[in-house]
Amino acid sequence: MGLDTAWARAWVSRSAEVVSEHKTELITLDREIGDGDHGENLDRGFTAVLAKLDDLPAEARPGDVLKLVATTLISTVGGASGPLYGTAYLKGAQAVADADSLDADAVVAFLTAARDGVVLRGKAEVGDKTMIDAWTPAVDAASAAAQSGAGGAEVLSVAAEAAERGAETTDALVARKGRASYLGERAIGHRDPGAVSTALLLRAAADTASAS
Amino acid sequence: MGLDTAWARAWVSRSAEVVSEHKTELITLDREIGDGDHGENLDRGFTAVLAKLDDLPAEARPGDVLKLVATTLISTVGGASGPLYGTAYLKGAQAVADADSLDADAVVAFLTAARDGVVLRGKAEVGDKTMIDAWTPAVDAASAAAQSGAGGAEVLSVAAEAAERGAETTDALVARKGRASYLGERAIGHRDPGAVSTALLLRAAADTASAS
Amino acid sequence: MKKLINDPKDVVAEALAGMELAHPELVISHDPAFIARRDAPVQGKVGLVSGGGSGHEPLHGGFVGPGMLDAAVPGPVFTSPTPDPILAATKAVDGGAGVLHIVKNYTGDVLNFETAADLADAEGIRVRSVIVNDDVAVKDSLYTAGRRGVAGTVLVEKIAGAAAERGDDLDAVAAIAQRVNDNVRSMGVALTSGIVPHAGEPSFTLAEDEIEIGIGIHGEPGRERISLEPADAIVDRILRPILEDLPFSSGDQVVLLVNGMGGTPLVELYVAFRRAAEVLQEAGITVARSLVGNYTTSLEMQGFSLTVLKLDDELTALYDAPVQTAALRWGR
């Protein structure tokens, strides 16, 4: 079995679990440098996605699952992260729309399109202390791994690892996008909640991929 | 020298001093069962009276001094005590308008008219926990003393003594007039600020009378 | 104490100066202090004067203008003004048809307005007074200074103002004001206390989970101190004594005023309005007119009051008549 629709469904289920498990942590991170709702927002979103998953037809492709995630997050999350994650999944889904199953190149295409979607909407660069600080290292590591011949699951694992490292790098940064940017130097020493949730979601992707 | 205009002026000066000395005490009493402004109100009033005292013509009678106190208190004190004390001095002044000097009967007439003025405006009875609980015992004691032949200064001294005892009786009472009435049983154990200020003013009258 | 003030003793004078700069349609007299309509006195119209201690804004100054008050007399914070400014305001707005004093039932207010009325009378101005006492929280009014005047005052001022504007004579305007008072009932609740500037500390203290049911607008004690409850339960608790008092009955048309005490967010007042309107509906009472907002405040107190006025056709028409003041405007 490859990274097919069953995997995509499994990823969504695992994402909902992970977000719920880390809800309080994400809220706390967001309270420190934002407005304390990031965990609440994502949890509301993924709970809604989960509820809609059963409505998908049996013949749905991975891209259809990802598109459902996109539209549901957009219409339920609100705040900054709703449209950003929504666009990420939407653009990523479009990049793999025709695939019945994702190979390493498709995974890279998905991640790249997702990251580009976030940048398109949010205009953040690496170093701005946003979720981009997790997404971009993940994309870079994934494409390097794919080029050296890794399979889809391994590419996701490398991406998750890079996203986690990327999230850690936000500790030292002053924010230049999002609410944390008003804090100036006071944001230093705190981890960006969106970067942390990005790493959690990619880790969920990798875990479900290696179990497939 | 009897209770002439010089005495009336001395009484006013002493009243201003006494009110200022006891301002904080009156505020504290009023804070406990009212709104904490009684000392402030009276101090503002007697300061204004003092400032106007010099404008009185040399030929002014005691009644003219007392009328000046009345109109000035009315126009500067505000709250409940302004019109009440104002009416007291106004009616009292009218009762002794023709006298160049107050004998014992005139003192009784002054006190009676003053007390009746307060009742006319405020409609309180003895036992309602108001300044009437000081005024009425003072009137009663004064007229008894005058009937037994006491002089004006002695009558005032007896009145002050009775007002002080009267103020003390308010400790045990539930209020039925003024702001303290909303407290119900919670007013018990607190002394009425207006009864205390009445006793202070009558004591000032007695002290300056015996020094005249 | 954190307040946006300079010297506590200057608060009222400086706020008046601010009103003067902000509202060119008003005339401000600084000493004696009162606020009047620019076109006062309106010849042939009954003049309406209200006033009382400051700290309840927009009451009364925010209700001066066509269709409502001709003048408002602000005393020091929570302290009745003396008769002098009341007299001055009365003279300033007398257009020959006499003047109605609208007075909240507090001993200080009543006595100072009474004295001013006597003095105006001595100067040949006819004055009538209506005492507003809509607060049902005060139960045994025979054994107290009587029911307090609270947010119902706004409705008395609005409706009497409309009666004066349409040309009613002094007795008729006074009768309308009295009819509003007879048909309006209010009760309030405090979540926190306000702070009088010159006192510098809260007027009373409530524990972190306590609220005072039946609070007065100067922080006077109410009926009971209870633990914080959901908004709906609080609304039910203060609406019942209001409805039982008049009594209101099925088929009545009412004005429902949900009045903020100063420090409660508008979003919460609407939550309370919702419940109060629902309860009235269930009782067969039609909420014909609604007001939600800070109209009779107690400085920064958190809390609210409910006011219900039973309408008849005439009161409804007068309520609907145009009004143009800083804090209440409609029609025209």
Next chain:
Amino acid sequence: MKKLINDPKDVVAEALAGMELAHPELVISHDPAFIARRDAPVQGKVGLVSGGGSGHEPLHGGFVGPGMLDAAVPGPVFTSPTPDPILAATKAVDGGAGVLHIVKNYTGDVLNFETAADLADAEGIRVRSVIVNDDVAVKDSLYTAGRRGVAGTVLVEKIAGAAAERGDDLDAVAAIAQRVNDNVRSMGVALTSGIVPHAGEPSFTLAEDEIEIGIGIHGEPGRERISLEPADAIVDRILRPILEDLPFSSGDQVVLLVNGMGGTPLVELYVAFRRAAEVLQEAGITVARSLVGNYTTSLEMQGFSLTVLKLDDELTALYDAPVQTAALRWGR
């Protein structure tokens, strides 16, 4: 936390229900949640939609009505609404002349309105957006999410609303809204923090003698935290950056808005207004129009903001044009 609510998660829905009962002149859609003029869509008129997190009332729902907004979209407290209700409101008010979105500059609001605009566009409705960013407290806007939209939003909504009402086309209304934004500057100060219902604790904490200069309306940090000062000193401190920013100059005519953050008594707002007006006068700037009150709040936060809008003849005429909403009414 003492709040007049039931379940924190129901606050916005219950307040909407309250608005529906209190304001028959509005239409309330509950799911998706938005507030619209009863007569929407007005054929041939540009529709105006604004919205954002709740907790800033009367912004935006209190400004729906003739002469101002056609619809307002309330998100959860302090959280942007999603595109769905924004889209629904946009469709509900499109009278064929297109719709203007007035959006406060917060990443969440901007992105969700952007998405809604895209979706509306896909359905054949022309949408233009104006981002309001009047808060001068944010200094280095290149290195932040940019200046925040605060109380100046009220003036953008009022004046653009008047332009739409007089029949301007979409581009013209958008240009007027943009011109207001270009000429309006604000800055605020907090004495205390508000409490978000679902958070249950203050958004930030200030010591008993501290104030935050340059506060955002969600409690975002400002320029500095200083010791409490007299009102005049605070006004001077926040008025200077406003005046320097545009810059305003002698001879200018302005609107001066003294906006309460929710928990500051009106009497204190007038004290602040007095000082601000005096300082402007001394600088040769004429306060041609004034607003004092709670217009863009932050729940029960104590504090205030100053907003100054430089007028020209057209903006003045549009400002003066009739407006009939729950929280702003004049003319007609």
